[in-house]
Structure formats: structure tokens, C-alpha cells
Amino acid sequence: MSGWLALLPEFIMTAGLCAVLVxxxxxxxxxxxxxSPLALLFTALTLVALWSLxxxxxxxxxxxxxxxxxxxxxxxxxxxxxxxxxAWDFEKVWARPQxxxxxxxxxxxxGMMFISSGTELVLLYVGLELATFPLVLLTAYRPADAKSAxxxxxxxxxxALGSAILLFGFSLIYAVTGVTQAVQLAAQVAKGGSxxxxxGMVCVVAGIGFKVALTPFHMWAPDAYEGxxxxxxxxxxxxxxxxxxxxxxRLLAGAMPGLRPQWAQxxxxxSALAMCLGNFAAIPQTNLKRLMAYSSIAQxxxxxxxxxxxxxxxxxxxxxxxxxxxxxNLGAFAVIMAVERFTxxxxxxxYTGLAQRSPRLALGLxxxxxxxxxxxxxxxxxxxxxxxAAAYGQGYGWLVIIGVLNSALSLYYYxxxxxxxxxxxxxxxxxxxxxxxxxxxxAMLICMAGILVLGAYPGPxxxxxxxxxxx
Amino acid sequence: xxxxxxxYLLASTVLFGVGIYGAFSxxxxxxxxxxxxxxxxxxxxxxxxxxxxxxxxxxQVFAVFVIxxxxxxxxxxxxxxIAIYRNQKDVDLDKLTLLKW
Numbered sequence: 042m043s044g045w046l047a048l049l050p051e052f053i054m055t056a057g058l059c060a061v062l063v064x065x066x067x068x069x070x071x072x073x074x075x076x077s078p079l080a081l082l083f084t085a086l087t088l089v090a091l092w093s094l095x096x097x098x099x100x101x102x103x104x105x106x107x108x109x110x111x112x113x114x115x116x117x118x119x120x121x122x123x124x125x126x127x128a129w130d131f132e133k134v135w136a137r138p139q140x141x142x143x144x145x146x147x148x149x150x151x152g153m154m155f156i157s158s159g160t161e162l163v164l165l166y167v168g169l170e171l172a173t174f175p176l177v178l179l180t181a182y183r184p185a186d187a188k189s190a191x192x193x194x195x196x197x198x199x200x201a202l203g204s205a206i207l208l209f210g211f212s213l214i215y216a217v218t219g220v221t222q223a224v225q226l227a228a229q230v231a232k233g234g235s236x237x238x239x240x241g242m243v244c245v246v247a248g249i250g251f252k253v254a255l256t257p258f259h260m261w262a263p264d265a266y267e268g269x270x271x272x273x274x275x276x277x278x279x280x281x282x283x284x285x286x287x288x289x290x291r292l293l294a295g296a297m298p299g300l301r302p303q304w305a306q307x308x309x310x311x312s313a314l315a316m317c318l319g320n321f322a323a324i325p326q327t328n329l330k331r332l333m334a335y336s337s338i339a340q341x342x343x344x345x346x347x348x349x350x351x352x353x354x355x356x357x358x359x360x361x362x363x364x365x366x367x368x369x370n371l372g373a374f375a376v377i378m379a380v381e382r383f384t385x386x387x388x389x390x391x392y393t394g395l396a397q398r399s400p401r402l403a404l405g406l407x408x409x410x411x412x413x414x415x416x417x418x419x420x421x422x423x424x425x426x427x428x429x430a431a432a433y434g435q436g437y438g439w440l441v442i443i444g445v446l447n448s449a450l451s452l453y454y455y456x457x458x459x460x461x462x463x464x465x466x467x468x469x470x471x472x473x474x475x476x477x478x479x480x481x482x483x484a485m486l487i488c489m490a491g492i493l494v495l496g497a498y499p500g501p502x503x504x505x506x507x508x509x510x511x512x
Numbered sequence: 513x514x515x516x517x518x519x520y521l522l523a524s525t526v527l528f529g530v531g532i533y534g535a536f537s538x539x540x541x542x543x544x545x546x547x548x549x550x551x552x553x554x555x556x557x558x559x560x561x562x563x564x565x566x567x568x569x570x571x572q573v574f575a576v577f578v579i580x581x582x583x584x585x586x587x588x589x590x591x592x593x594i595a596i597y598r599n600q601k602d603v604d605l606d607k608l609t610l611l612k613w
Contacts, residue, residue, distance in 0.1 A: 170584070174584060181592050194596055197588060198545070202551075205531070205555065206551070209555050209558070212554075212574075215570070219568045
């Protein structure tokens with residue numbers, strides 16, 4: 042009985058997405074605006090259940106609601122909540138049904154919650170696909186827009202290829218060990234790596250690379266980010282990345298700690314490649330969503346450093362970075378959504394003179410971009426500092442040097458956006474930006490508060506991340 | 513000659529290789545989907561064979577899940593391909609170039 046209790050947050054989320062679907066069916070079209078509060082209510086209930094939960098196991102040993110799972114699920118649910126706030130009237134702005142959008146978002150979040158707590162390969166795989174398919178459908182949510190459909194198709198093809206390779210890795214590992222449960226697997230792997238297990242591990246590392254969009258497996262990210270409706274892009278960039286790292290933590294740190302020297306080496310190389318390619322490719326971009334896609338590839342490169350370091354400091358700074366990244370990226374996307382709502386564009390040219398047209402929006406994007414670049418005293422700085430320190434402490438000095446150089450490089454294209462907003466004068470016929478809708482303002486305020494608080498007082502949050510690692 | 517697990521693993525690795533080759537050389541979206549299905553088949557073969565030789569049922573359960581999810585994946589993929597075909601009258605991936613760099 043106690044086992045089922047560990048699943049309570051997932052049950053509430055399932056009830057919530059069913060409730061949204063049924064309500065969507067029966068609500069008359071002028072009452073559809075009730076759907077967002079309904080989805081938000083269930084997200085909040087799930088969070089409450091999550092935090093009042095005692096850690097426990099369910100489904101035999103397939104599902105483990107430990108501190109790390111609860112921490113990761115909190116990030117996923119917070120990003121779901123903030124995205125629901127920032128796209129409160131999705132139907133009005135993006136001209137597609139609100140109910141299905143919320144239903145698919147919540148299904149994806151449910152899949153990610155299962156990944157965060159999955160300690161069994163089958164559950165991890167099913168959770169992964171439960172998270173991916175709704176996101177693919179959401180990316181292609183505006184089929185009349187050729188970019189959206191194309192982005193969705195590319196995302197599906199590459200994600201499917203990625204999970205097929207991941208699965209092949211699982212099957213090779215299973216063929217040698219005969220177990221699929223993480224703890225048993227760790228014991229089996231520790232006995233010594235046979236060539237088949239090594240080949241399986243390579244496939245697993247590649248599959249994780251696809252999920253968190255590390256170079257050279259990142260090809261889907263720019264297309265999916267640009268094609269998707271902006272709220273979906275925001276969710277994709279934060280929650281999907283968090284789920285990808287949850288998968289990496291569960292598989293590499295949880296099930297194969299014995300092969301750490303091998304996978305850490307592979308991950309360090311992928312991290313260096315992702316930082317370099319992400320930052321260089323972001324420089325010539327003229328669309329802000331695409332720029333954020335390349336920036337998020339580079340960010341994934343930084344975050345992987347924590348996994349490479351693999352000690353308490355490394356893993357806890359990875360978790361802390363995910364929290365900082367949540368507020369920073371969602372803050373940036375809240376501004377992108379606001380500008381897109383009034384100008385209909387996410388091209389950089391829509392941002393000329395934004396500081397004079399809407400000082401608040403410009404300030405919000407300024408804070409978020411500076412935090413992404415890692416400028417003190419914002420959240421991104423503290424997070425990056427801890428990550429670099431952890432990687433250096435484990436003897437990855439060369440990786441830290443590449444990371445620091447890349448941070449400097451990333452400042453170049455973030456400052457380019459800031460220059461367009463603050464230095465260039467607004468064009469005479471630029472569309473006016475009226476007052477923001479209240480829900481979007483709430484989302485932005487939460488994100489800005491997060492960026493400032495996590496940056497100024499990192500201590501308690503780092504302690505929280507460290508406490509999450511204790512099983 | 514008796515069939516051992518190695519034979520099955522070799523066969524599935526060949527299937528996997530064909531699938532990967534197809535995924536990188538096929539320009540037609542449906543062809544790419546088929547190539548990915550081939551990899552999924554290699555995975556299912558590995559799991560069932562290993563399950564049989566190791567005497568644990570877990571692999572067969574996994575294979576059932578793989579086949580089910582592969583069906584869902586094909587459904588989502590074909591739905592998207594139809595949506596794109598309605599717009600562009602073509603499903604050649606080389607011609608889907610709205611999003612580049």
C-alpha cells in the first residue's frame with residue numbers, strides 16, 4: 042500500500058490531464074478560458090503532493106521517489122506552471138485549441154516525472170516516449186504553418202532515431218547482464234565491463250546526447266525550437282532538457298557508476314563539442330528562438346560538466362544549474378512570447394529599440410540574457426561557477442578552460458541582442474507594445490525573482506540540491 | 513550447428529546497421545520511418561533472444577513494450593507526414609528546407 046503512495050503526484054497529474062480533456066469536451070467555447078486555471082490547479086496539487094511525500098519505492102523497485110526524483114520533478118512542474126501562466130490565453134494568440142495544448146503539455150510532464158523517478162529500463166523508456174510524443178505533436182501544433190510541421194517532423198525522426206539507439210544499448214546490456222533494474226544493473230556492471238556492455242554504454246551515451254541535444258546529436262533542436270509555438274519552445278528548452286538530464290543521472294550515475302571512467306570521458310568530449318558548436322552557431326542567428334536553441338545546446342554542454350565531475354559537488358551543482366536555467370530561460374521566453382504577441386515576430390528586427398518601446402520587457406530580457414552568459418550577481422553566474430569548480434576539482438582543467446572561453450564568446454551574441462534593444466532607436470512604424478496581460482506579467486515576475494534570488498543567495502539552494510542527492 | 517545467443521546478436525547487429533544506414537541515406541520521410549522501425553526490430557530480436565537464453569522473462573516484456581511504442585511512433589510520424597504532404601505536396605526531406613541555419 043505504501044508503494045502506491047509514492048506514486049501520488051503522478052496519479053494527481055494523470056487525473057489532471059484527464060480532467061482537462063473532459064472539461065475541454067463539455068465546456069462551451071466561451072468558457073474555454075477556465076481550462077488554464079484548471080490545469081494550473083492540478084499542477085499545484087501535484088507539487089503539494091510531491092513535497093509532502095515521504096520517499097518510497099513503487100512497482101517493485103522500478104519507481105523510486107527519492108530526493109533527486111522529487112527535486113527534478115519540482116523543476117519540471119514549476120516550468121509547466123510558469124509556461125501555463127505565460128501562455129494563459131494560448132488559443133487567442135496562437136489560434137489553436139487550448140484544451141488539447143494543455144492536455145499534451147501535461148502528458149509530456151507526466152512522462153518526464155516518470156523519467157525522474159525511473160529505476161528500471163522499461164519504465165525509463167516508456168516515460169521517455171510519453172514525454173517525447175506529446176512534445177512532437179505540440180511542435181507540429183500549427184500544421185498550416187509549414188515551419189511548425191517541418192520542425193515537428195524533424196524532431197520526431199531524430200528523437201525516434203535517438204531512442205532506437207538508446208534501446209539498442211539497453212538490449213546489449215540486457216543480453217549480458219539479464220537484468221533491467223538500476224541497482225541490480227549497477228552490481229552486474231561493476232563486475233567488469235565486457236565488450237558488449239561497453240558497446241551498450243556507447244549507445245546509451247549517444248541516446249542521451251540526442252535527448253539533451255549535445256553536439257553532434259543536436260540537429261533537431263534548432264528546427265524544433267524555431268518551428269514550435271513559443272510556449273512549447275519554452276517548455277521544450279527547460280523541462281525536456283531537465284528530463285534528459287534526469288535520464289542521464291538515472292542511467293549513467295544510477296545504473297552504471299562502475300563504468301564512470303569510460304562514460305565520463307565520452308561525456309567530456311560531447312560537452313566540449315556542444316559548448317563550441319552551440320556558441321559559434323548562435324552568433325550569426327537572426328531569429329531569437331533559433332538563437333536560444335543554439336544557446337541551449339551550449340548550456341547543455343556546461344551542465345554535462347557536473348555529470349563528468351560525478352562527485353557530490355558536481356552532481357549538486359548540476360541540479361542547482363537546472364534550477365537557475367529554469368528561471369533564466371523561461372524568463373527569456375516570456376519576453377519573446379510578449380514581443381511575439383504584439384509584433385507577430387520573433388526575428389531580431391522586432392526588438393529594435395525595445396528599451397524605449399517597453400522598458401520592462403527590455404529589462405527582463407536583459408537580466409535573462411546576462412544570467413545565461415553568467416554575469417554576477419545573477420543566477421547563471423553562481424551556477425556556472427559551481428559547475429566549473431566541480432569539473433576542475435576532478436582534474437578536467439582543459440574542459441574548464443574551454444567552458445570559460447565559451448562563456449566569453451557567448452557574451453558576444455547575447456550583447457548583440459542587448460545592443461539591438463538598448464542602443465538602436467526604434468523604427469518609426471514599429472508596432473506599439475501595450476501593457477502586458479497580467480498572467481504573462483506574473484510569469485515574468487516569478488522568473489526575474491528566481492534569477493535574482495538564486496544569484497544573490499545561492500547557499501540555501503545549493504544545500505537543497507545537495508540534500509536531494511542523499512538517497 | 514546449434515544457434516547460440518551470439519548468432520542472434522550478430523543478426524540483430526546487422527539489422528541495426530541496415531537501419532542506421534537507411535536512416536542516414538534515405539531522403540524520403542516514409543523510408544526514414546521504416547529504417548527506424550528496422551532498428552526497433554533489431555532491439556526486439558535482441559531482447560527476446562537474450563530472454564530465451566538467459567531464462568529471464570524481463571526481456572520479453574521489454575520487447576512487447578518496444579513493439580507497442582514503435583506502433584505509436586509510426587502513428588505520430590505518419591500523421592505528421594500527411595500534414596506536411598497536404599501543405600507541400602512532397603515528403604522528400606531534402607526539400608524540407610524552410611529551416612536551415
